[in-house]
Amino acid sequence: MMWRIWRVMAAGGHMGRAMLLAVVVLLAGAGLLVLSGWFISATALAGLAGAGGMFDVFRPAASIRGLALLRTTSRYGERWLGHDATLRGVAALRLMVLGGLARAPWRQLQRQRRGAALAQVVADTDTLDALPLRVVMPLVAGLIAIVAVGGLIGWLAGGVMALWIAGTHLGGAIAAGLWGARRGPRTAAQELAARAAFGRYTLDLIAARDDLAIHGRLPHQLAQAMQAEARVAEMAALQDLDERDAALILDLTRAATMGGALALGAMGVESGAFGPAIAGACFFAALALGEATAPLRRMVTEYGRIRDAAQRVGPMLEIPAPQGTAQTGAVLPLTIGDLTLGAGQVLAVSGPSGAGKTTLLERIAGLGPDAEPPIRLGGIRPTDWDEGELRARLTMVPQRPALIAGTLRDNLALAAPVAEDAELLAALQAVRLDHLRGGLDLWLKDGGAGLSGGEQRRLALARAILRQPQLLILDEPTEGLDAATARAVLAGIRQALPQAAIVLASHRPSDLQGADFRMELS
């Protein structure tokens, strides 16, 4: 899952360049310390030997300054490229998620829309920006730096010293990582759940306070919220403990590595394997590599959060595309069993709640599984239609339509991106929504807030009219409208779309009058 997400985010090659610079940063930092350590030991030896005048000071001194500059500039480049690549990656990921969600089975989408599940997926794509920045890049760069510096030490001071310094750093890093991975993902998921619960209880406490107070439930609700809070704090403390433990493991490893490097250096000098300047260089190399493993500390908890997010985002990327491919012809006539509905005709579907009116409409719209009675659109099974072609010919207005934040014009443009204002106004007039103050520029907040329920429904109907469908499917189009408005709206729709076949489900007897066909579900 993580691999799949990484591939989406890393597509384009920007990550690779950032990673390269991250390696340069670490190596330049190590080089700076190693060279400085060597320089001081070597100059001291030369000074003691009275050969100070012979010592070439300028090349090492210039190299030290050069490495300092290289380190800072490559650091700048690494951060710039890394963040740039990550922003591109997150955008690509969000587009993939959006595409996947658009293909998701209809019922699943309907169900999730209301809950927090979708909002969570959106938040998860944000969490995943830590995958390249805080996990993959530091991990790969750190590994390369340890191996490269280990190689340098091996060349300078032999295999034992190299194995000790690179081996303990790697070992410490692995130990810290394993310690964090032990329960990190579980803690992260539980913390997230607890935070969400606290948010919901708090929201309920304030939004339903009057109801709670009247029923004597205020202390109970408060206690529930604070119980969730205690759980948040508990999980946060656990995460922090894991993070500190990882830091402790890394700190202890570093102290042991450097101490060992000193001891091995002393032994090497005594046995004549290498000079004191090399011993100094090795000690400073051990010190410098601490920077390569430092990001692991954050990584252990970050990884938990990332894995948790990846588990929710991943499936969104793998939702298969609809199978239908039929592209030609008209969706009319619509046949449902023996019934045949042609252009300009109306089918009214009625029946009590739960009789399956919505399910039938969804099946006609190609959103539900095939079942009895058989449904054909222009002779073709709805699910066999190509999605785009079908939507171009058939429009359904669900029982609870959704609007978007933006102007009325933005909302209508979803249906007709290039329509003139006159067309948009005509559609609004058809549903008796031309009286709204602000007209097309009226601003709606999230989900269409600012309009009443009946106005929202009528705006959705206007949207459907703009699609100019051959077949219009309406699920309870007049709920929440008074009888006069309901009649006017249905008449307006008919007038705007004289040739369209209309399938309409309703509880309201007056809506069903004048239909060419009736279908009573029980």
Added chain:
Amino acid sequence: MEQDGAERGAARRLLAPEARALRLAALLSVIAHLCWLPMAGCAAWVLAGLVEGRGVSLGVILGFVACGLARGGLNHLAEGVAQRAALGAVTRLRGELLQVVSGRAVLPRAGALALVAGDQAAAIVPYAVRYGMGFARAAVVPLVILLCAFAVSWAAGLILLLTGPVIPVFMALVGHAAGRASRAQFQEMSSLGALLADRVAALPDIRLLGAGQRLRDEFGRAAEALRARTMQVLGIAFLSSTVLELFAALGVAIMAVFCGFSLLGHFGFGMWGAPLSVGQALFLLMIAPEFYQPLRDLAAAWHDRASADAAAALIAQEMAEAPAMPGLGAPAVPLAVGGIALRGLRHRGIAYPDLDLRAGEALVLTGPSGSGKSTLLRLLAGLEAPEAGQVLVAGQALDAQNADAWRAGLGWMPQAVHFLDASLEENLRMGRAGDLDAALRSAAADHLPEGLPEGQATRLGERGAGLSGGEARRLTLARALYGAPGWILADEPTADLDAGTAERVAQGLLAAHRGGAGLIVATHDPALIAAIGREYRLGAP
């Protein structure tokens, strides 16, 4: 970061009860970082011994490792102490905040408050942990290292002294501009997140309208434009930290070169007497980076304080003095059923005519929108205390002492119900005892639970888990009828309903009244006004 005077220090004031623990954590953290001095001394002594050809004692190496272990352990401990104090503070703040705000007469917007109690309060933690310890380290560690450097060589001390202060100065200069830019940036970023969330919520409709590809194109363009702008801002921020790093790196490089030249005998200045020894040189080289590090840590944690202060100011604002709701909203034994009377009642600019109702009587409150019908219902329920005059219930003045008991005998039907994130059954019972099936029957809602995925156990959320407006209203009626209350207070019970549902709701209320319950209904509905008969008319505001 720019902050106005009221915000500055707000987070510190909120953390006053944790001040001791945080001071201890800061102290431990400073000691941990000072451990580097003996470590550097031991390492320099060992390496110098190798250069000068005297032996190396194992004890010194062990001393080095021991100090390293102590450093790790102290850090672990310090952060633990700070973290525990910070989490405790957040819990305390959230508890106080919810307690105070939920006891208000008039409530803030729930979503905004949930945000303050959730994310904003959590902003205290990084401030208490990272900034608090970082500040202490930045105040002490560089000074100690500077003294050590001066003790060895005045020139080395001078190198640190001259390059060090540049860092905070630059930090302030660049941080100021970058902070402003990044805040603007952050707002834009969260608005893109909001855009995505909004569009995702509308995805089913977007699919039905065949607008999926267009939506993705739109979003792709918005994301690309945001990336370009973000990188401009980040460019500034990165540049500022690069400058800091450059000064630190150059400081270390100058130190290394100074030491090397001194050891070679090229430089004869900078010492207090004896020439620089190799051990002293290595020691200086090792402590130099630690001189800059605390300053850079503090720079990185700088915005923690700004966000914590902003959060603390928000919390303080939410907790500011405001009229409280009488009573606790706690369970209580209901008052004996009795009459209701209003005497000289005046609240929020509206004078309410006096009124006398006997137990079991019915009344409609009428008047234009804004004339105070809903407010009167809240006054009658004891949710607000009147500014002047009295509400008398069962012969006693309604006050903080008897409000809970009075409310325990009320059925309450708000205009827009907010269902709790709990099962339908819990939402209806609300902890009271009674015959739920009978209440559902009286509200013509006995078949509703069957239509829900898990019947009465279905969890309802903010939007009522797919209940229509009429269904939600009938369930609210069932809740008001449940437990046979002595009085039922209903606010616009039939508004926005189709004729059939409105009729059923009205019948449910009237049946309860016939069964003996007193009934007070605020409404515009002519049918309901006619059915109840007795009218209490409120004027224009």
